[in-house]
Amino acid sequence: MPEAPEMEIYKNYLNQWVKDKKINQANVYRAKSVNLESKEFCTTVIGKQIKGILRQGKYLIFQLDDGHFLLTHMMLDGRLFLMTIDAENPQETEVILQSNAEDLKQRFQDLPGKASVVLGLSDGLVLFFCNLTLGYLHYLGQDQLQTKLRELGKDPLDPNFSAQNFAQLLEGKRGMIKPWLMNPKNISGVGNAYSNEALFSAGILPTRLISAISLAEKVKLFDSLVNSIRESIRLGGDMEEPFASWDNLTGGYNAYFKAYDRAGKPCLVCGETIQKSEVGGRNAFFCPHCQR
Numbered sequence: 278m279p280e281a282p283e284m285e286i287y288k289n290y291l292n293q294w295v296k297d298k299k300i301n302q303a304n305v306y307r308a309k310s311v312n313l314e315s316k317e318f319c320t321t322v323i324g325k326q327i328k329g330i331l332r333q334g335k336y337l338i339f340q341l342d343d344g345h346f347l348l349t350h351m352m353l354d355g356r357l358f359l360m361t362i363d364a365e366n367p368q369e370t371e372v373i374l375q376s377n378a379e380d381l382k383q384r385f386q387d388l389p390g391k392a393s394v395v396l397g398l399s400d401g402l403v404l405f406f407c408n409l410t411l412g413y414l415h416y417l418g419q420d421q422l423q424t425k426l427r428e429l430g431k432d433p434l435d436p437n438f439s440a441q442n443f444a445q446l447l448e449g450k451r452g453m454i455k456p457w458l459m460n461p462k463n464i465s466g467v468g469n470a471y472s473n474e475a476l477f478s479a480g481i482l483p484t485r486l487i488s489a490i491s492l493a494e495k496v497k498l499f500d501s502l503v504n505s506i507r508e509s510i511r512l513g514g515d516m517e518e519p520f521a522s523w524d525n526l527t528g529g530y531n532a533y534f535k536a537y538d539r540a541g542k543p544c545l546v547c548g549e550t551i552q553k554s555e556v557g558g559r560n561a562f563f564c565p566h567c568q569r
């Protein structure tokens with residue numbers, strides 16, 4: 278599942294490529310992926326300009342020039358893909374938007390999945406939202422957006438969120454640390470991959486009780502979390518599917534995980550075998566020697 282780094286990489290690409298573009302065409306291939314009736318969704322978004330793209334936690338927010346927003350969450354396997362249409366063949370966008378999802382998948386091998394919603398943009402760009410089965414793309418007003426985002430905990434990259442704030446949040450909390458880290462109501466954008474990495478770097482076992490974590494360890498955990506997220510963004514995150522055919526950055530962080538998805542392999546610090554166990558219904562990866 279894409280987490281904060283992967284969504285941040287999408288955000289950066291979208292701001293670079295899609296910001297200020299106008300939505301000229303739209304097609305909904307999977308009605309349940311949008312919150313309006315499919316035709317109404319298309320007529321509503323067509324003609325709108327995308328003013329910019331923001332991220333909060335695992336959400337991306339497209340700001341439209343009518344004061345509304347497109348809010349998307351990828352959930353498990355949602356993916357974005359950007360295609361550029363040959364300037365000499367502008368009717369190609371029409372052809373794409375009139376094709377069915379199966380034909381698209383067959384025709385464009387690069388597509389990261391089955392198209393759920395497709396937006397035809399100005400300057401020959403086509404933005405695909407694929408595999409929005411659990412994920413979605415919702416057209417929302419300001420109030421609706423705020424209601425949705427109010428449920429979210431602070432984003433680890435929020436400049437107003439400090440190690441001190443993080444330690445305060447943990448104060449008096451019960452239960453194990455890993456499930457707490459992954460609950461978006463506590464902090465947002467952190468899933469299985471980066472919670473495992475942060476705990477490894479901070480030397481804290483995923484099963485450690487929050488009440489048994491010292492202040493110094495909480496600070497270290499926050500710094501580890503922010504560092505692994507920042508480093509992952511710099512190196513391309515862990516997603517396997519590129520954002521566009523020219524994108525050779527995405528997935529670059531996969532080779533750098535120290536604990537996540539490394540069960541049975543030697544710890545890069547001490548050589549002990551990385552263990553895997555289920556914690557809070559999700560896989561925890563840890564070094565029994567380096568983490569306590």
Ligand SMILES: [Zn+2]
Nearest residue numbers: 544547564567
């Ligand atoms: Zn170790």
